[in-house]
Amino acid sequence: MNIVVLLKQTPDTESVIRIAGDKRSIVTDDLKWIINPYDEFAVEAALRLKEKYGGTVTIVSLGPQRVVESIRTALAMGADKGVLIDDEVFEGSDSLGVAKALAAVVREINPDIVLCGSRAVDYDLGQRGPMVAEILNWPHLGLAVSLESDGAKVTIERPIEGGKVTLEVDLPALVTMGGSHAVWNPRYASLPGIMKAKKKPLDVKKLADLGLDASEVSGDAARIRITSLEPPPERAAGRIIDGGLDTAGKAKELVRALHEEAKVI
Amino acid sequence: MADCVCVVSEFRAGNFRRVSFEVASEGRRVADALGLPLYGIAVGSGVSDKAEELGFYGVDKVFVADDAALEHYVAETYVPVMAEIIQGLNPAAILLPASVDGKDLSARLAARLQAGLAQDCTEVVCENGVLKAKRPIFAGKCLAWCEWSQGALPMISCRPNVMDCKAADASRKAAVEKVDAAVPEARSRALSVDLDTSGKVELTEAEIIVSGGRGMKGPENFTILEELARELGAAVGASRAAVDAGWRPHSDQVGQTGKVVNPNLYIAVGISGAIQHLAGMGSSKFIVAVNKDPEAPIFSKADFGVVEDLFNFVPVFTEEVRVLKSTC
Ligand SMILES: Cc1cc2nc3c(=O)[nH]c(=O)nc-3n(C[C@H](O)[C@H](O)[C@H](O)COP(=O)(O)OP(=O)(O)OC[C@H]3O[C@@H](n4cnc5c(N)ncnc54)[C@H](O)[C@@H]3O)c2cc1C
Numbered sequence: 001m002n003i004v005v006l007l008k009q010t011p012d013t014e015s016v017i018r019i020a021g022d023k024r025s026i027v028t029d030d031l032k033w034i035i036n037p038y039d040e041f042a043v044e045a046a047l048r049l050k051e052k053y054g055g056t057v058t059i060v061s062l063g064p065q066r067v068v069e070s071i072r073t074a075l076a077m078g079a080d081k082g083v084l085i086d087d088e089v090f091e092g093s094d095s096l097g098v099a100k101a102l103a104a105v106v107r108e109i110n111p112d113i114v115l116c117g118s119r120a121v122d123y124d125l126g127q128r129g130p131m132v133a134e135i136l137n138w139p140h141l142g143l144a145v146s147l148e149s150d151g152a153k154v155t156i157e158r159p160i161e162g163g164k165v166t167l168e169v170d171l172p173a174l175v176t177m178g179g180s181h182a183v184w185n186p187r188y189a190s191l192p193g194i195m196k197a198k199k200k201p202l203d204v205k206k207l208a209d210l211g212l213d214a215s216e217v218s219g220d221a222a223r224i225r226i227t228s229l230e231p232p233p234e235r236a237a238g239r240i241i242d243g244g245l246d247t248a249g250k251a252k253e254l255v256r257a258l259h260e261e262a263k264v265i
Numbered sequence: 266m267a268d269c270v271c272v273v274s275e276f277r278a279g280n281f282r283r284v285s286f287e288v289a290s291e292g293r294r295v296a297d298a299l300g301l302p303l304y305g306i307a308v309g310s311g312v313s314d315k316a317e318e319l320g321f322y323g324v325d326k327v328f329v330a331d332d333a334a335l336e337h338y339v340a341e342t343y344v345p346v347m348a349e350i351i352q353g354l355n356p357a358a359i360l361l362p363a364s365v366d367g368k369d370l371s372a373r374l375a376a377r378l379q380a381g382l383a384q385d386c387t388e389v390v391c392e393n394g395v396l397k398a399k400r401p402i403f404a405g406k407c408l409a410w411c412e413w414s415q416g417a418l419p420m421i422s423c424r425p426n427v428m429d430c431k432a433a434d435a436s437r438k439a440a441v442e443k444v445d446a447a448v449p450e451a452r453s454r455a456l457s458v459d460l461d462t463s464g465k466v467e468l469t470e471a472e473i474i475v476s477g478g479r480g481m482k483g484p485e486n487f488t489i490l491e492e493l494a495r496e497l498g499a500a501v502g503a504s505r506a507a508v509d510a511g512w513r514p515h516s517d518q519v520g521q522t523g524k525v526v527n528p529n530l531y532i533a534v535g536i537s538g539a540i541q542h543l544a545g546m547g548s549s550k551f552i553v554a555v556n557k558d559p560e561a562p563i564f565s566k567a568d569f570g571v572v573e574d575l576f577n578f579v580p581v582f583t584e585e586v587r588v589l590k591s592t593c
Contacts, residue, residue: 013521013541017406026407037522096376121521123402123409126384130340130372139341139453142369145515155456159516160365161282161467163460165337169453176369180515180522182508223381223417228410232401232547238567240559250571251582254553255589257569264473264530264551265497265586 001053001151003046004106005079006116006128007061009070010036013121019229026229035070038117041177041184045147046115047078053151055112056080060105062090062098068202075197076189082202083109089207092219099131100217104210106136111172113154118143118176129176136174141167143178267357269304270296273347273370274319275362276309278460283430283470284362286322288423290431291389292360293323298391299357304328305439306350308343310336313443320439322431327439328354330446337455338366340373346446348377356418358396360389363422364469371422380418383411387427387548396421404521404544426470426527466500468519473499473530476519476546479506480535480556480575487512489576490534493583496590502526502546504536520545535575538563555579 011017012032020027035043046057057079059071064086071082085101093101106114114133119126133140144156145164155168156175169175177184189197207214215221241250241257258265272292274285289305296303305319305327316327330346347370351359361371363385375382387408388399395412398421402409413419468474475494477487487501494501503513505520519526521544531549535556536542543566546552554567557574564570571578 011403013404013544015403015406017403019407026403094381095372096379096381099376121404124385124400124404125382126368127372127375127382130369131376133340134344134373134376139339139451140373141453142340143365158365160277161469162465163458164516165458166456167339167453168456173453180508180518181505182511182518183515222414223379224383224411224413224419226409227397227412229402230408230410232405232408235547235552235566235568238552238554238564238570240564240570240572242572247573247577248581248585250573251578251585254569254571254582255585258530258551258553259589259593262530262551262568265589 001049001055001113002109002111003049003055003057004109004111004114005039005042005046005057005059005074006102006114006132007039007043007059007070007074008036008117008120009033009061009063009067010120010122013037019231023228024226033066033070035073036117036120036122038119038177040186041179042115042117043074043077043079044184044186045177047187049113049149050078058083058109058111060102061085062101071202072197073189075200076193077187078193081200083205084202085205085210087207089214089218092222092225093217094222094224095125095127095131096223097217097221099128099135100212101210102128103132103135104212105205106132113171114174116174116176118178129174133174138172138174139169140174140176141169142176144175145179145183147175267301268355269302269357270299271304271306271351271354271356271359272324273306273359273361273367275364275367276307276312276315279311281315281318282362282364284364284367284425285319287425287428287430288360288362289319289322289324291423291428293431295358295360295389295391295396299394301357302326304354304356306347308335308346313441316441317438320437321433321435324439327441328444329441330444332446332448334448337458338370339451339453339455340369341451341453342448343370344373344377345449347374349446350444351378358419358421361420361422363424367422371420375420378418380420381413382420382422384422385424386421387424389421401548404541405547406544424527466498468500468502468517468524468526471500471526471528473497474502474526474528475499475532475534476502476504476536477507477534478504478536479510481507481512484512489579489583493579493586496583496586504542533563533567534579536563537561538566
């Protein structure tokens with residue numbers, strides 16, 4: 001089974017986010033970069049499929065040169081090759097522009113299945129998977145917390161508000177991953193894996209290699225853009241309920257405060 | 266010039282989901298600001314009978330695609346049906362629910378319509394005919410205002426439980442127009458749908474949440490949180506530590522890689538307050554922390570903090586809530 005994983009590099013989830021001087025972007029100088037956790041789930045799911053059915057796992061990503069490091073990490077986990085779309089023309093592109101570029105690479109690879117995270121923990125756009133599927137004219141299923149396949153179709157469980165749905169799709173198809181670390185438990189890159197990853201193929205592509213025109217995908221073509229960033233409202237300093245009270249006294253005081261002051265119970 | 270503002274509703278198991286009414290209310294505000302009528306899109310099975318209810322929340326006219334083949338959401342069938350309706354309406358903007366299905370649908374529909382999508386917004390403003398939408402990014406560590414380029418179609422999915430919902434005005438029924446939409450052949454399908462009928466409150470829609478972390482020490486101890494939750498009419502959530510330990514299902518996880526919740530009251534019990542947990546609950550209107558460590562970072566985010574062993578404190582607190590509920 002030939003599998004493509006769409007991977008995005010995001011700042012580490014511990015990162016402190018600082019707004020840059022232009023008030024429209026963030027300071028990236030001192031950030032630590034990781035594979036978007038949901039895309040890491042997709043890498044894990046892809047490797048499990050490969051273990052069962054053979055084939056290859058190709059990592060496809062868009063971003064600057066530093067993204068190579070995250071692709072190498074996925075290769076060290078067990079993926080076979082990588083493609084990085086690195087072109088300044090994508091500076092300021094919207095989700096649709098990025099999806100067009102990713103879809104162009106997927107079309108060329110022509111895999112049986114595409115996996116990617118349901119969202120990225122940076123800009124949380126939640127659009128890449130469904131948009132790529134739409135451009136390819138493929139079906140997609142979203143937010144998989146389990147994924148089974150017989151080689152010709154895929155079955156997933158998708159949590160919805162107050163329940164879950166079991167969905168099935170005939171391949172080729174795209175699936176976006178939900179769930180948690182507890183569900184996917186992504187494997188670590190082993191030391192031999194890291195050594196091997198250095199020799200695995202990693203292609204870098206420019207706009208011209210994709211058969212797309214800048215007028216479709218560039219920042220100037222973006223339909224939507226961020227015009228300003230602001231910090232979230234500061235929470236006023238809280239109050240520790242103590243006043244020398246014993247356990248019962250604190251419980252009474254908390255109930256009173258929630259009922260009378262905060263009016264939330 | 267555009268002809269209307271469109272709102273997409275979500276229909277499940279015979280009823281509109283509440284978020285549909287929140288989106289309709291927000292859509293009404295936008296439509297009024299632009300001086301346009303508000304049209305609703307209702308897709309599902311059996312939705313015709315209920316469609317006029319969208320009028321209670323400000324929708325003028327509802328376009329309905331009612332078909333047994335549309336009983337369960339699958340992008341492959343919903344997107345073409347909705348796109349066809351929308352293309353006939355020439356909207357100035359489309360508002361949708363940022364529910365689980367709504368976010369998935371919004372993304373694919375935006376690609377089909379070549380629109381600009383602002384996903385999971387918490388605020389929409391309209392100044393001099395120009396729309397702006399605010400959305401949390403980096404797990405709420407930053408808020409982004411988005412605008413659309415000239416000629417682009419704005420699509421805005423609205424985070425549930427955040428935007429004001431009008432009080433229903435049952436005297437105001439929407440006109441209903443049935444649409445003969447051809448449901449396309451699909452390669453994807455729903456095999457089964459299991460909805461929890463126990464009346465358990467869904468985390469993303471809960472008014473009150475009681476969450477437990479590693480401090481709970483084991484799965485059996487969650488009964489004390491469940492008892493408290495029962496008294497408060499709350500949902501029970503968990504930190505990743507509790508989920509990773511296998512004490513709670515991953516659907517209970519609150520945080521950056523869990524659910525983002527917006528309750529009126531969030532009670533964090535035995536949770537340290539790691540940045541990834543705060544990312545999921547930091548926008549709760551009121552936060553209470555119970556932790557035996559006075560240095561726990563959660564206290565810096567909590568409106569009220571209690572430094573106590575949770576095993577001593579929670580049962581006593583539950584009892585006090587019970588007393589309050591029986592007297593008012
Ligand atoms: C990529 C990534 C994604 C993540 N996503 C999430 C996420 O979505 N959600 C999430 O929650 N975390 C997430 N995390 C994990 C996060 O970093 C923390 O590890 C986690 O939130 C800790 O959970 P906790 O507070 O329950 O446990 P701990 O940090 O171990 O805290 C336990 C707390 O319980 C208190 N305690 C212990 N016993 C008692 C007692 N008897 N009475 C009272 N208090 C007691 C302790 O003082 C302590 O403060 C993520 C991490 C990464 C790297």
